[in-house]
Amino acid sequence: MCKHILNAQVAIRAPCCRRWFDCPQCHAESQDHELEQSYELTLACKKCKKVFRIDLREGERDEADEFCPHCDNHYVLEAVTPEDKAELRIEAEEGKESEMIRDTRDHNKERRRQHAMEDADFLTQHIKKMAAQSDFNGMYQ
Template sequence: MCKHILNAQVSIRSPCCRKWFDCADCHHETEDHPLQQQFEMTFACKKCKRCFRKDAREFEESDEYCPHCDNHFVIDAVTPRPALQVEGEDARKDSRMLKDDRVRSEEQSTIFNIRDADDRLG
């Protein structure tokens, strides 16, 4: 599983070391050499587990699908990011199911604090 792209539909075989990676960042983290660029790319579909080749110079709209199972693998990448989510049916009915992983920051003191206004304004 790729930690950089959550919805990776294919694995890509790197031409330099002949290993399979989900993205270029995964190759960069695990290998000690730069990724070699090549126009003919070898993919492995994660849905049907079959391999196929595509030429990047002649990439058309019909080439966005796996030739074996028609899985659409050219989609917008979803990268991981922190989010506040509701775990349960409806939070308006039962708010005990809310989960908040944020950390409360320390309150900063400013000159515009109403509670300390009599001490600061003279």
């Protein structure tokens, strides 16, 4: 597991030492030589565990080249680093947009909480009324 890129989807085989690494920083930390540059990359998908190659000399790359040829796992993603994970990002201007401030995960949460409180109050009143009318008065006090 890579500590530099938290969402790594493939492992890359280094052409210089023929070992597998999640990112160039992992190679630099564990090896005493520089990473050899190559136009042909050997990748291993972390989802299906199958190996495939891509050639970077083939001119323009389209969106279809960003997926594993075996399982269609999207492996070209924006890297999430530990620094990204630790920071809070607000992409609205000055936080004034109501959609950025309002919690849209559960629209009915406040209404359900209010109904639960009303039900609890009703039951409490009902139990007290029943206790006042019964012979078991001491049980509910």
